[in-house]
Amino acid sequence: MITFDNVTKVYDRNSRPALNSVSFDVDRGEFVFLVGASGSGKSTLIRLVMKEEHATRGTVYVAGSNVAKIPSWRVPRLRRGIGVVFQDFRLLPNKTVFANVAFAMQVIGRSRAVIRETVPEVLKTVGLEGKDNRMPHELSGGEQQRVAIARAIVNKPGILLADEPTGNLDPTTSLGIMKVLDRINQNGTTVVMATHDHDIVNAMRKRVIELRHGKVIRDERGGIYLATAMQPIVPASGEPDAAAGPAGKEDRTPAQAGGLSGSEAPE
Numbered sequence: 273m274i275t276f277d278n279v280t281k282v283y284d285r286n287s288r289p290a291l292n293s294v295s296f297d298v299d300r301g302e303f304v305f306l307v308g309a310s311g312s313g314k315s316t317l318i319r320l321v322m323k324e325e326h327a328t329r330g331t332v333y334v335a336g337s338n339v340a341k342i343p344s345w346r347v348p349r350l351r352r353g354i355g356v357v358f359q360d361f362r363l364l365p366n367k368t369v370f371a372n373v374a375f376a377m378q379v380i381g382r383s384r385a386v387i388r389e390t391v392p393e394v395l396k397t398v399g400l401e402g403k404d405n406r407m408p409h410e411l412s413g414g415e416q417q418r419v420a421i422a423r424a425i426v427n428k429p430g431i432l433l434a435d436e437p438t439g440n441l442d443p444t445t446s447l448g449i450m451k452v453l454d455r456i457n458q459n460g461t462t463v464v465m466a467t468h469d470h471d472i473v474n475a476m477r478k479r480v481i482e483l484r485h486g487k488v489i490r491d492e493r494g495g496i497y498l499a500t501a502m503q504p505i506v507p508a509s510g511e512p513d514a515a516a517g518p519a520g521k522e523d524r525t526p527a528q529a530g531g532l533s534g535s536e537a538p539e
C-alpha cells in the first residue's frame with residue numbers, strides 16, 4: 273500500500289537529510305507506529321506519502337503509483353485516498369460537528385442525500401452519536417479529535433495517516449482514540465501513526481518503525497517503545513551521539529525494513 277524505496281529527503285543542503293535512504297513496505301490493512309525523537313523525520317515521511325513534499329532521491333509508491341509521476345491535476349485524487357489526522361485537530365471552528373464532517377464530502381461533490389446518510393454513520397463509528405449539532409468549542413479534546421477522525425475517514429480512504437493524534441490528550445482519552453483507530457484499521461484501512469506516546473505503543477503491540485536521524489533503525493512487528501525513541505537528536509554539527517548507547521547507533525539495523533515484502537507490487 274505504501275512503499276519507500278531508498279528515499280532521501282534533503283530540505284537544506286547544509287544540514288543532515290531529514291530522511292536518509294529509507295526503505296520499507298506497508299501492506300494493505302496494516303497498522304504501523306512511526307516512532308523516533310523530535311526531528312527524526314516522522315512528519316517528513318508522512319508529508320512525502322501525501323505528496324506535500326518531494327523525495328530528493330529514491331521513490332515513494334502509494335497504492336501502486338510512483339507519487340513523483342502523479343501529475344498535479346491528479347494529486348487531489350491521491351489525497352482523496354488518504355485521510356489525515358493531526359495533533360491539533362484542525363476543525364473549522366464556526367461549523368457544527370455535522371458540518372465539519374459534511375464539508376469533506378461537499379468538496380468532492382457528494383450529493384446532499386448521500387451526505388445526510390453517511391455523516392451520522394461515520395459519527396457513530398467514532399462514538400459521537402447525538403453530537404451532530406455541537407460546535408467544536410462545546411466538545412472535549414478527545415471529542416474534537418473524534419470529529420477530525422470522522423472527517424478523515426468519511427470518504428473511505430484506503431490509508432489513514434495520523435501525526436501525533438493523541439499528543440494533546442490525557443492517557444484515558446488517548447486510549448479511547450486508539451480504540452477508534454484500531455476499529456477503523458479492523459475495517460480494512462491501512463493506518464500509519466507517528467507518535468511519542470510510549471504507553472500507547474506498548475499497549476497496542478503493532479508494527480513499530482523507529483527513525484533516528486532520518487534512518488530506519490528498527491522495524492518490528494508487535495514492537496514496543498524503546499528508550500532510543502526518546503533520546504534527543506543531536507545537531508548535525510554536534511558531537512557523535514554517545515548518549516544513545518549501542519541500541520541507538522545508526523548501524524543497528526538487523527530488523528530493518530528493506531526486506532519486507534508488500535502484498536501490492538508497486539506499478
Ligand SMILES: Nc1ncnc2c1ncn2[C@@H]1O[C@H](COP(=O)(O)OP(=O)(O)OP(=O)(O)O)[C@@H](O)[C@H]1O
Pocket residue numbers: 283284289290308309310311312313314315316317
Ligand atoms: N520545511 C522544512 N524545511 C527545512 N527543514 C525541515 C522542514 N521540515 C522539517 N525539517 C527538518 O527535517 C528534520 C525532520 O523533521 P520532522 O518534522 O520530519 O521530524 P519529526 O520526527 O516529525 O519531529 P517531531 O516529533 O518534533 O514532529 C528536522 O531536522 C527538521 O528541522
